[in-house]
Amino acid sequence: MKTPSFYTLFGLGLCAQIAAAIGVEDSSSLERRADDILIDPAAIPSLPSLDKASAAAASNGLNLSNIQGDLLIGMRKNKEQFVFFSISNPLIFKKQFKKNVLPLITTTTQILNPPRRPKASLNIAFSSRGLVKLGIADNLNDTAFTAGMRNQAELGLLGDPLPLTDPGRWKPEFSGSTIDGVLIIASDTDTNMGGCRDAISKLFANCAKQVYSLSGAARPGNQAGHEHFGYADGISNPAIQGFDTASKGQPPFPGQAVVPPGEILLGNTGDRNTRPDWTKDGSFLAFRQLKQLVPEFNQFVNANPLPVKGLTKQQQSDLFGARMVGRWKSGAPVFLSPRVDNATLGADPMLNNDFNYALNGAAQADPTDQSRCPFSAHIRKTRPRADLNGSDPNSNHHIVRAGIPYGPEVTAAEARTSKSTKDRGLAFVSYQSNLLAGFQFIQRIWANNPNFVHPGTGFDPIIGANSSQPRQVKGLDLTNPNRTVTITTDFVVSEGGEYFFSPSMAALSSSRFSA
Template identity: 80%
Template structure:
């Protein structure tokens, strides 16, 4: 799936005439770059977003386009780079790349969407390379993901050292990444002019370190991750962008958060930051390999002994209870025995629950949904005091990742063994990495005693440094049964923390010269 054109090194010579042609092709607005899965809440219309932004004092034209839209890109390319000549980089960026940076205002307005959307973000090392030494108020960002991952115990659950063979990709473990360029479009062919223009422009001032291409899955799997489950349903509504009014969510069950939970120096961000960081956001990137045939075998080998169901239905129920949703997106809390495709596809219904029955959150009842289910671990709703009020709002993130790699082949399915590389290019945006991405992974997914004592690990993304992961509550006929998962079906291959500056910041002398 990775076209050779995506691996053009940044050492390609710069040609001004070719760049003009490339930029012209980027600006033709004859194709859409976004998908609209039925299960995911729709983006606000331009008028709705404009009204919401005005009421919240938010300038969407100043926010890069990927930050708020969630998991709905058609194709996406991640180009990780290191800067060799900072002053030349700033000049090239100002004259040639800055005009290509796509804003939120553009991305939500179909007539204004470019053929390929371009965003950029910088690591702490990258900011230092450009002479930016300000404290952005986030310890995780300042130290970087590799350093965070190698703490003992690791807050991310990755095995240490990450440089050992078979662990992190060397491009991530080498600590040489200064930034990442994100290019999104509706086809790989439409991304080629963007990637070619960018690589040419940075030829004499930067070097490509790594590249990864992602794509929405085909056909009826659009909007689903590689295990087959609908993804991105629980993203929050951000005040000033989504159609929230007077604190009420635009879709039932959707959490409403102040813009400062995602965008720095906005309402809801209480941390002291430099003024220039306003409307920027921290980006957490993780390359998460998924062992799909192995996961499918594990699910099929563990049918739950629920009466009245076929063995296939019993296995499907086991997988659904691991995730907390059926593959359609229907939550097991609302459809506890069999899938309900109509429910799963309806964003007015598929998020409308909080784990209470008749207003009561029973800390012993896992009949509808295990406490360990992935979506319950990562968004506990009423399991936490205050539900989705201030106690949990600080931990919300906007997930904006995309699947990568090919579909499972017939040979892989038959052998129950992965031979192709596939997974999720995980991306999240937040104003506080320690309270956002890292907290969710460390304090919730990897915490055996969350949401209640002896709950077990998150069976999907929970990590225990390659050690077995005990999970409780998966079997509704025997809630005390412990299922021990000895294989990590989601494997971290590395990542980094970045800062996605505002448009105004990118145009300033900090990034442009």
């Protein structure tokens, strides 16, 4: 007797022996998703085809079938759920994982092959605490991962207001003592994701339990690919050598940084640390639940129009917001369109990233000129480009951002009162081979450093954190770049997070994770 409901839940991602066990003979005849797992916003560089990625991988020694599917694809999921769990019985967990869950883990090869994309994509990652639970005592050579995100936050390294236990700060589930791992489920509907979660929960019922979950979704209509403040997101992810491109220095899209695979994947060319062999093709995952106060942000932007001649008051306010971010809402960079938005530019990935903050072919940006883009702008703080030269050790800090918005659209009542009553924000995810050199460096040394890019620049006005103190920012006012703008409200509020390790398929198949 056929049981298509379980197969349909995971679609073509099931391996042959699982399909045979439940009596499905012809997977091509199964009902498909109504929509795709992935979105494809015009502003974001497109994924390589499977053929191109496979050729690039072959020339660089990568095995895309050994890499979990979420690590390299960036911010393009349709819907996504993060299910954080604790392990109560490691041996039973390993047995259930090997028998019933491992065959469902989605690889990069599957993600790049649309006909073979499962109905619900599934990835898994483990905290340092979770690895210890499973009996893995190896040193992965990343002190931030070993310590955990909460420890790093409590040491003041992330700028989060302390103590974390105060109301409105970190959620108790991110205490650092309960989460052993996270399941990352992506699909086109909440029903598909929920079915996947429920099926796995039953499998793990006697060995693990859910601690917390967070569901996100691409925003509706033409806002797909935009975060809740309204700005196109994910444009500046790097091109990975061996995935997006075969060779160093030849980005598929102008302005993309081309990075060796080892900056994202452990054990590959460019990984600057010594690792256990089994960690190869895995990656460290930084997760942050970032609440966004959208009505309050909009009120602040509208209250600070820049007195630029020839612009309407709304255009003057829009310019102020764009200079905070470094891009207009369309995705057009203010460096290339310094006074008004250019939607055509913003939607063209061959143009919207083709700049480096330097003029006339100079190798380095003018350290006195903020007319085109403030030094403090969010995208300039987090990717300084020609503000740093290639020999500067601070220039090589790349991550693949793979998050997704969560929560509803702003209601009419919220917009009218400029007060948030609904919970919304960004489920921030980044992948990197070194947390200290990746997410944590960008947050601490760049975004939260008021003297970066230059002395007196101020904090990143979007994600910069000053331990609940007001943030001073310069350069936002095009008419007076030396004017200091004081931001008293954190429009992005960290509600917690954790560091994880996403193992390769070979590692997941080994006795470390399977029994």
